[in-house]
Amino acid sequence: xSSDIVEQVLAGERRAVARLITMIxxxxxxxxxxxxxxxxxxxxxxIVGVTGAPxxxxxxxxxxxxxxxxxxxxxxxxPRTVGIIAVDPTSPFSGGAILGDRIRMRELAGxxxxxxRSMATRGSLGGLARATADAIKVLDAAxxxxxxxxxxxxxxxxxxxAKTAHTTIVVQAPGLGxxxxxxxxxxxxxxxxxxVNKADREGADNTVMALQMLLDLDHASRPILHHGVxxxxxxxxxxxxxxxxxxxxxxxxxxxSQGIEAVVEAIEAHLIYLKESQTxxxxxxxxxxxxxxxxxxxxxxxxLLSRVKEEEWDELIERIGRREMDxxxxxxxxxxxxxxx
Amino acid sequence: xSSDIVEQVLAGERRAVARLITMIxxxxxxxxxxxxxxxxxxxxxxIVGVTGAPxxxxxxxxxxxxxxxxxxxxxxxxPRTVGIIAVDPTSPFSGGAILGDRIRMRELAGxxxxxxRSMATRGSLGGLARATADAIKVLDAAxxxxxxxxxxxxxxxxxxxAKTAHTTIVVQAPGLGxxxxxxxxxxxxxxxxxxVNKADREGADNTVMALQMLLDLDHASRPILHHGVxxxxxxxxxxxxxxxxxxxxxxxxxxxSQGIEAVVEAIEAHLIYLKESQTxxxxxxxxxxxxxxxxxxxxxxxxLLSRVKEEEWDELIERIGRREMDxxxxxxxxxxxxxxx
Numbered sequence: 001x002s003s004d005i006v007e008q009v010l011a012g013e014r015r016a017v018a019r020l021i022t023m024i025x026x027x028x029x030x031x032x033x034x035x036x037x038x039x040x041x042x043x044x045x046x047i048v049g050v051t052g053a054p055x056x057x058x059x060x061x062x063x064x065x066x067x068x069x070x071x072x073x074x075x076x077x078x079p080r081t082v083g084i085i086a087v088d089p090t091s092p093f094s095g096g097a098i099l100g101d102r103i104r105m106r107e108l109a110g111x112x113x114x115x116x117r118s119m120a121t122r123g124s125l126g127g128l129a130r131a132t133a134d135a136i137k138v139l140d141a142a143x144x145x146x147x148x149x150x151x152x153x154x155x156x157x158x159x160x161x162a163k164t165a166h167t168t169i170v171v172q173a174p175g176l177g178x179x180x181x182x183x184x185x186x187x188x189x190x191x192x193x194x195x196v197n198k199a200d201r202e203g204a205d206n207t208v209m210a211l212q213m214l215l216d217l218d219h220a221s222r223p224i225l226h227h228g229v230x231x232x233x234x235x236x237x238x239x240x241x242x243x244x245x246x247x248x249x250x251x252x253x254x255x256x257s258q259g260i261e262a263v264v265e266a267i268e269a270h271l272i273y274l275k276e277s278q279t280x281x282x283x284x285x286x287x288x289x290x291x292x293x294x295x296x297x298x299x300x301x302x303x304l305l306s307r308v309k310e311e312e313w314d315e316l317i318e319r320i321g322r323r324e325m326d327x328x329x330x331x332x333x334x335x336x337x338x339x340x341x
Numbered sequence: 342x343s344s345d346i347v348e349q350v351l352a353g354e355r356r357a358v359a360r361l362i363t364m365i366x367x368x369x370x371x372x373x374x375x376x377x378x379x380x381x382x383x384x385x386x387x388i389v390g391v392t393g394a395p396x397x398x399x400x401x402x403x404x405x406x407x408x409x410x411x412x413x414x415x416x417x418x419x420p421r422t423v424g425i426i427a428v429d430p431t432s433p434f435s436g437g438a439i440l441g442d443r444i445r446m447r448e449l450a451g452x453x454x455x456x457x458r459s460m461a462t463r464g465s466l467g468g469l470a471r472a473t474a475d476a477i478k479v480l481d482a483a484x485x486x487x488x489x490x491x492x493x494x495x496x497x498x499x500x501x502x503a504k505t506a507h508t509t510i511v512v513q514a515p516g517l518g519x520x521x522x523x524x525x526x527x528x529x530x531x532x533x534x535x536x537v538n539k540a541d542r543e544g545a546d547n548t549v550m551a552l553q554m555l556l557d558l559d560h561a562s563r564p565i566l567h568h569g570v571x572x573x574x575x576x577x578x579x580x581x582x583x584x585x586x587x588x589x590x591x592x593x594x595x596x597x598s599q600g601i602e603a604v605v606e607a608i609e610a611h612l613i614y615l616k617e618s619q620t621x622x623x624x625x626x627x628x629x630x631x632x633x634x635x636x637x638x639x640x641x642x643x644x645l646l647s648r649v650k651e652e653e654w655d656e657l658i659e660r661i662g663r664r665e666m667d668x669x670x671x672x673x674x675x676x677x678x679x680x681x682x
Binding site for chain 1: 373376377378380381383384622625626629630632633634636637638640641642644645657658659661662664667668669670671672673675676
């Protein structure tokens, strides 16, 4: 059955793609064999992260971007297939926001060149980031050429998604706390492109200016830091060939399809930059390293816990609760007891 | 040296407390011995999480709450010592927001009964949540009676902090996207107390009403769900004694010290509820379980990686990058190669 689903995904069969992603959501382990078999066929897609606070109009923007890629013509000469993964890490218990997205995206659903999927959190955030990375692989192996990963909210979740994406778009909107304080420091490090959506609203120019100022400050005062890697200014020159990319700030009114082509142009320009500056290779390496770490952690825990009896575990928790034992010693004991994992 | 610092922390020496928290921030492992020795002395403090978006005035609120606890008199008959830990998980690279908090909190710094500390992210979010949990233990063992843990932003970070806290206050403010959409679904599950701060601003009553409506909906339509544990309605009656707590919604103007006593009253009422309904015991169990899981994961990874040579690791990453190998098989190989960890 596993080899069946692999062949079907490689043939681009939508139902197989959907089924495998559901397997990933329910239990990472079940899908591992298929993911391992699909892995050689991945690495082809351009992965574009789109992130921003609720109310910025991210979903509408993604819809419009997808339409441009599907349509072909300027700025993308021939149409490309598009995968969309909508993730809401801020809502670990209910899928409210995701439902709304799904309804909004229905207008795209008739197009066989588009695959849309919402991902819900079952377990921890780590679990969701991992599941999203695996879902991207499935769409990549199935032949989708551009994959949008849409995430709500700020914080670590954004950073995790940015690590997975080649190009990250940060969507802002005027009037949602448009003072400089509300624009998070962390956002500068993950944004490759800024979009000020709902640009017909009052305050759009202030938002653009605030971002511009932040970028100026950032470029002037800090070592070149992108995706967590500090570069010495000397390094930028001859040896590494890595030039700096200054994130463009683009105004859009996604609801009226305005300004969308310029964003697509910026996405394409960023991909060229990534390739020419060899940043793509570095980012891929970082991504693989962090993914291998996650998989290792899971594998080790799975093996350890499979050896521990439930009563034993419960007893341990109670003893720690009574402060008869500390959790560090308990962990060491559990690991050493088993010895071989 | 480790036993020295343990004694000094137990004696409440501020410099030892600060030093141990720095050790925790820099490298969890270095501090483990001391934390293990302090562990029997923990479990005394009331841990209060305070969370909300930037601009809601969280820090000012925490300052005011701390003052009421320090002052004594109504609603807290005798003064209590207060620890404050400010965490900003949305800013993994720079400590901008935290710096602001630190300046605002300076007015409390003269009081020997208050200990204030900002925590920065060095590594992953997981790392920060773990470091925060350990810092809480240090303050707890040092004798601080009420420990406020202040976090910026929404999302998984909030949920993680809520798991650590006994009582979680969610701070909202009017005008920061006060429509119902902006109030995240996840927030209902973590809030024990809602505060609508900056209540002199336009729209404060709308924010209160929106929260009220969400609580009504939540109470009417859903199984009793709190901190991720679903309870059957039958269970609520005789057997488990767990009654429901309906989060109060309180208006404050922290900048003018208005409405603060009511929040302190609610915090105290919630602690009594936790004890009487045996919810405290359940939450403690959950907290210990998730902490033991984290420590185990770290310990296993540490042991595994200590056996893998750097060249070996780099070579593996390159091979995965060239798609000659998939990360799942690579992880299995690494684990099985070592066999005994």
